[in-house]
Amino acid sequence: MTSGQEPAGDVRLGRVGKGLRILVAVAGIGLLVNGSVRATDDAWPFGPMSQYAMSVPDDASITYTRISAQTDAGTTVDVPLNIEGAGVARAEIEARTGEIVKDPSLLQQVADGWAEKHPDEPKYVKLALIRDTTQLVNGRVAGPPTPEVLATWEVRR
Amino acid sequence: MSSVDAPARRSPVSRVAGWFTPHIALARVAWLRTVLYLFVILDMHAFVRDTRLKGEHSGLYQPLLLARILDLPRPSVAITTTLYVVLIVTCLVGATNYFPRITGWIVAPAFTWWVLIGMSDGKVDHDHLALVIALWVLPTVKSGRRGPAAYGDQTRSEAAGWAVRCVQICVIATYFLSAVAKLRSAGWALTWPGSAVLTWAIVRRPHPVGEWLLHHPGLLHGMQWVGIVAEFLSPVILWLKGRWQLLGALFFLGFHAANTAILLIHFLPTVVCWLAFAPLERLVPWLRRRRTRKASDGDAGEAEDQAEEGRQAKEQAGA
Incomplete structure (x- = not known):
């Protein structure tokens, strides 16, 4: 435990597998942010989370x-x-x-x-x-x- | 400190990479498969339940962007019935952790299409992001043991960690991005928490709890402030550990309980995905320990087990 090494049983990803996964995750986050900033519900599942998001005025x-x-x-x-x-x-x-x-x-x-x-x-x-x-x-x-x-x-x- | 110096020495890039791919026991993915695949079956009957109906009456069908990009055919009885049968069968098989990847790769597109049809009528719900993404990432994990043995598989895997992390990110994104949407809808201004939005919601969905609250607009404004602040702070939970993370999760479960009481909106498809934060891999060892404790009154094996559990708790909590 003091060596800082991984326990023997751990399954690690190869460089490609890891890189690809991180790329997908970052792209997904990008799509989500893009959806929230500019898109509409049409972009589901990457659209804005706009349920009950509007500001309703006091005299509505x-x-x-x-x-x-x-x-x-x-x-x-x-x-x-x-x-x-x-x-x-x-x-x-x-x-x-x-x-x-x-x-x-x-x-x-x-x-x-x-x-x-x-x-x-x-x-x-x-x-x-x-x-x-x-x-x-x-x-x-x-x-x-x-x-x-x-x-x-x-x-x- | 030398015992934990490995991450500190790593470059920023590999630290970011490591954050996206924590080492998590395959058992957690096995539990998530079972729970989420069974939840899909529930969802098809309780939440996104009008898909088959839309196959029968497609008059109001208005395909969403994804359906147009993929050029998906207009829903018909044949399509929705096939989707229904395929989903039920593959979810049931996938939930057993036998053939987890083949079934997973069928469930993911089939359920995405199912929800796409269900939401192609002018109304889109925002509670399915984490569940749909979970279904797409689960089959990327190569499982070790099959069937019931999978629930106890303590082999830690970066692939499992990535899948779990993706689900966690989507759960949190659901909250954080809904705070963003509140700013955006006001022209990027913070007017939402002081507005009459909850009054509006209650008038449109009247029920006893809500009608009582209508007489207390101050209370409603207070809830709106708590809600939006919590949504903005939600990403912190991704970096919290152990008890603090549990506290964050419990807060949001309470938030959903309140939403259910006030707005009759349950968000269960997101709620179930909070399980990605839970150290589910500890269930089987915990059960086993209980059983051995009952069989023989405390021997050395127990102490060892506890030490082992403590180690795993430290390393996996929050991951």
Whole structure:
């Protein structure tokens, strides 16, 4: 132990193997830094770690997108936006809101997903993409949210 | 000091090289294989679980850069079902530490593709970096013993050290770079910790704990400061040793527990990779010692074992 030598059992890397590994590690770190400084989520897995990274001002309007459905049972329900519910996550809907507003037929997929996963439950006949807006005043919630209908879609059977 | 003078005499280049390739027992890699390959199976059902669904409805498919560079085909039922079956089989086999490299080289690209499809709908999660990189580095390690014997393999290897180091770097990068992202999104200014970001997050994902916190914006700001300072300091953990490193790891596990309570975000794919910091190679000797202690009341062998463990702890802790 006093000689400073490696214990006999250690498996060492050759020069090439070691050099290559260090090169890969350094390149990987470079890609990560580049991603964080300049890239977008598109560069996954080397994109920026931007979840919850934005600074929300104290007077922000907080929006929350949901889909409301009229069913063939005559009820109005909020579509459960997850894999078990309609097979699509809320974040996906929020990310694609602009496209859905332009082309509401994209909502058909939500009705299909629901019908497929819940064959025994009432079917959706009409869907509405709704944006709820909650106003902040001095960093505090000022009151209940205001809903706004962004798109509607009559479900095709 | 002459006993530890070897690193001090080395050139800066070889010291940096040595940092990237510490000598770590193959047993740690064996444990990581088992845990991470089984975790992949859990992940496919609990976290990135909509990949097969995206094979059925690819309407919202928006391929990410990597998928475009590799010109990966649009997901279909055939592709996602094949990926699913291949991943389940190879993960189960790989987790046993038999055929670890062949299975590893299949799991890595297959799971990367799986996650690429799962995240190709406009939303990307940031909790998979360490896990995905871990899957790519694990098969680079040539293992000695196969099967259950691998968990006790104390042969230390630089290749194992590199793989473990890569996972550790990615775990820490997840935190440090998220602090960087917070600066960047504000135009490279430190406005995030004083902003209403947690209020925003809670309003969008309401639940009892969060709604109570909404009445205490000061507390939320305090948490934001603790969070961003910890994220900036996280790289220190790579150089901490022993108990201090454990403390750092426990802090971040607590950080995730708090995030789970407040934001309902668990980050488990990153959390599981913290195991790369743990001296897992000491599990089997520890179990063996317990067994011998039970069998025969303390003989010389035990003392030897303890000395051996102490030595390994010194050399591998923090590595």
